[in-house]
Amino acid sequence: MLDxxxxxxFQITRxxxxxxDTFTLEMRPSAQRHTFPFEAGQFNMLYxxxxxxxxxxxxxxxxxxxxxxxxxxxxxxxxxAMQALRAGDTLGVRGPFGTAWPxxxxxxxxxxxxxxxxxxxxxxxxxxxxxxxxxxxGKIVLLxxxxxxxxxxxxxxxEQWRARFDLEIHxxxxxxxxxxxxxxxxxxxxxxxxxxxxxxTVAMICGPEVMMRFAAAELLKRGLSADCIYxxxxxxxxxxxxxxxxCQFGPVFVCRDGPVFPFARVQPWINRWEI
Amino acid sequence: MDEHAFVLERQHFRHLLAALxxxxxxxxxxxxxxxxxVYDVIESDTDLPVGWGDIQDEGSYxxxxxxxxxxxxxxxxxxxxxxxxxxxxVRLWQAHRxxxxxxxxxxxxxxxxxxxxxxxxxxLHAIAILDRVFLDGAFVDPIYQRRRAHTFIVAVNCGQASxxxxxxxxxxxxxxxxxxxxxxxxxxxxxxxxxxxxxxTEGGAEVLNxxxxxxxxAEEIAAAAQIVAATAEQMGRSLETANLxxxxxxxxxxxxxxxxAERCLTCGNCTLVxxxxxxxxxxxxxxxxxxxxxxxxxxxxxxxxxxxYIHGGSVRYTxxxxxxxxxxxxxxxxxxxxxxSGCVGCGRCITWCPVGIDITDMAxxxxxxxxxxxxxx
Numbered sequence: 001m002l003d004x005x006x007x008x009x010f011q012i013t014r015x016x017x018x019x020x021d022t023f024t025l026e027m028r029p030s031a032q033r034h035t036f037p038f039e040a041g042q043f044n045m046l047y048x049x050x051x052x053x054x055x056x057x058x059x060x061x062x063x064x065x066x067x068x069x070x071x072x073x074x075x076x077x078x079x080x081a082m083q084a085l086r087a088g089d090t091l092g093v094r095g096p097f098g099t100a101w102p103x104x105x106x107x108x109x110x111x112x113x114x115x116x117x118x119x120x121x122x123x124x125x126x127x128x129x130x131x132x133x134x135x136x137x138g139k140i141v142l143l144x145x146x147x148x149x150x151x152x153x154x155x156x157x158x159e160q161w162r163a164r165f166d167l168e169i170h171x172x173x174x175x176x177x178x179x180x181x182x183x184x185x186x187x188x189x190x191x192x193x194x195x196x197x198x199x200x201t202v203a204m205i206c207g208p209e210v211m212m213r214f215a216a217a218e219l220l221k222r223g224l225s226a227d228c229i230y231x232x233x234x235x236x237x238x239x240x241x242x243x244x245x246x247c248q249f250g251p252v253f254v255c256r257d258g259p260v261f262p263f264a265r266v267q268p269w270i271n272r273w274e275i
Numbered sequence: 276m277d278e279h280a281f282v283l284e285r286q287h288f289r290h291l292l293a294a295l296x297x298x299x300x301x302x303x304x305x306x307x308x309x310x311x312x313v314y315d316v317i318e319s320d321t322d323l324p325v326g327w328g329d330i331q332d333e334g335s336y337x338x339x340x341x342x343x344x345x346x347x348x349x350x351x352x353x354x355x356x357x358x359x360x361x362x363x364x365v366r367l368w369q370a371h372r373x374x375x376x377x378x379x380x381x382x383x384x385x386x387x388x389x390x391x392x393x394x395x396x397x398x399l400h401a402i403a404i405l406d407r408v409f410l411d412g413a414f415v416d417p418i419y420q421r422r423r424a425h426t427f428i429v430a431v432n433c434g435q436a437s438x439x440x441x442x443x444x445x446x447x448x449x450x451x452x453x454x455x456x457x458x459x460x461x462x463x464x465x466x467x468x469x470x471x472x473x474x475x476t477e478g479g480a481e482v483l484n485x486x487x488x489x490x491x492x493a494e495e496i497a498a499a500a501q502i503v504a505a506t507a508e509q510m511g512r513s514l515e516t517a518n519l520x521x522x523x524x525x526x527x528x529x530x531x532x533x534x535x536a537e538r539c540l541t542c543g544n545c546t547l548v549x550x551x552x553x554x555x556x557x558x559x560x561x562x563x564x565x566x567x568x569x570x571x572x573x574x575x576x577x578x579x580x581x582x583x584y585i586h587g588g589s590v591r592y593t594x595x596x597x598x599x600x601x602x603x604x605x606x607x608x609x610x611x612x613x614x615x616s617g618c619v620g621c622g623r624c625i626t627w628c629p630v631g632i633d634i635t636d637m638a639x640x641x642x643x644x645x646x647x648x649x650x651x652x
Binding site for chain 2: 004005007011049051052053076090092235236238241242243244251252253256268272273275
């Protein structure tokens with residue numbers, strides 16, 4: 001990357017409406033590069049012409065470098081403008097930035113993925129990679145908590161994965177409504193009963209900060225060491241390369257040193273107010 | 276001080292500016308404007324603050340007339356050299372919309388070659404710290420890099436410290452030690468007014484050779500050394516840096532933060548005058564037709580609510596969290612991030628705080644609170 005502040009132009013090839021307020025964009029890499037290699041857990045800065053730029057984690061399969069996939073929720077000015085984009089439209093892309101989920105070091109171990117809400121999107125690339133080399137891992141467990149049944153992300157894929165016998169998926173919702181017969185309550189409640197061997201497990205957590213804090217606490221209670229628990233942190237970001245200062249979290253820059261951290265690295269800070 | 280030094284007489288000082296200008300440099304140095312000494316373009320030695328000094332204390336800054344006609348008789352400008360290397364507002368790129376898509380062109384703004392005249396020891400250290408931030412990491416900031424590469428530095432040793440100076444504590448001054456092309460010490464005695472010159476680079480030697488100068492005598496070198504040594508004794512403030520990082524980390528939830536927050540206006544003055552505070556934000560704008568968009572990068576401050584905003588609200592929504600972030604970053608987490616403290620002891624944040632909050636006083640109180648039980652509190 002010659003100038004890390006300069007976006008490249010990517011064309012949208014497909015827009016998928018996931019839920020009422022989430023959507024997935026598939027893009028073709030810029031003419032200069034043809035492919036977009038990245039690691040599971042990394043993010044890009046996406047720019048909507050004339051509106052602004054925001055960091056979003058990559059949600060696609062790292063094995064498919066011919067396309068770039070992002071899934072996001074419509075929450076602010078930029079994501080609202082992004083939601084209006086259609087196939088053929090273009091976006092500015094800078095990246096990929098940041099650290100990756102420990103997919104390689106997790107080999108031979110059981111893997112627990114704990115996702116909260118849109119936090120499932122940044123974890124999906126790790127799950128793709130693990131499933132591509134399924135025989136190299138022990139038990140695989142996905143614990144996913146979301147607001148309501150209508151908020152369940154990647155529903156079809158979850159159903160396909162659920163049909164596999166080598167992958168355990170538990171979904172829980174905060175508000176069940178009339179038709180939901182599954183778990184109700186916060187995702188951390190699923191951790192005590194989840195089938196994995198705490199002595200040989202790597203956990204990857206992505207969701208709201210408070211959820212990650214409690215999920216990590218539950219995993220520690222089950223006997224996982226803080227070095228085997230990974231979290232993906234979120235902070236305001238303007239540059240993604242350690243220059244703007246916005247993403248500081250105690251001694252680290254989330255863009256440069258994260259977003260994926262071993263829990264041990266953020267543990268001293270995550271329980272203090274307003275870090 | 277280097278034993279091999281030269282003498283430039285006061286009446287020849289204008290040749291230094293001329294020689295730099297002949298070499299294509301825009302000469303930037305101290306000049307009196309609106310009741311302060313600021314760094315701006317200077318054409319000749321008459322633009323310098325001849326005979327002016329400054330009095331600085333917490334929340335207060337005042338110019339004063341000195342008895343002698345020193346060119347560098349003041350301590351520090353409110354603004355640091357940061358604004359020339361890391362501009363307060365700079366265009367990053369422009370985008371042009373055509374046929375339903377757009378293209379991006381990097382900003383091709385012309386960058387002036389600048390010669391900084393009168394850079395203090397603490398300010399040289401501040402520039403070295405910005406080098407670590409923008410040049411020494413995994414990514415390089417091309418804007419800073421291009422400006423920095425074109426800079427000629429004439430450092431000037433301090434002949435006096437102000438009431439808010441504590442460079443001696445931070446080991447960043449008052450003696451200029453490295454990072455300059457030429458370093459001067461201004462000497463004024465009963466008969467003479469001259470500069471003792473040390474050469475830092477080949478470029479510096481080349482410029483010096485274009486000026487009327489001669490070898491300095493042992494007495495002249497000693498006189499210059501004596502001036503800097505006397506300045507070291509005048510520090511208006513001090514800061515104990517041993518274990519300071521641990522103290523700030525340990526005391527992150529100390530009630531002292533509530534106290535300082537009662538005074539802090541979260542105005543961000545301290546971050547603007549700080550020679551190392553580097554945080555920025557970006558602004559995306561379009562022209563009225565929507566055909567051209569651009570992104571600008573502007574200085575930002577960790578004292579604003581927007582700084583830490585993520586969906587749902589600001590992470591640091593109380594003034595105490597924002598003051599703590601600034602001070603902890605400056606004196607503690609900076610060391611983890613860049614291997615050095617982010618503070619050079621220039622004292623600007625103390626002088627320019629409208630309510631006179633003193634970072635050295637705050638550090639001292641936290642250090643006292645951090646003493647193990649049984650020791651003085």
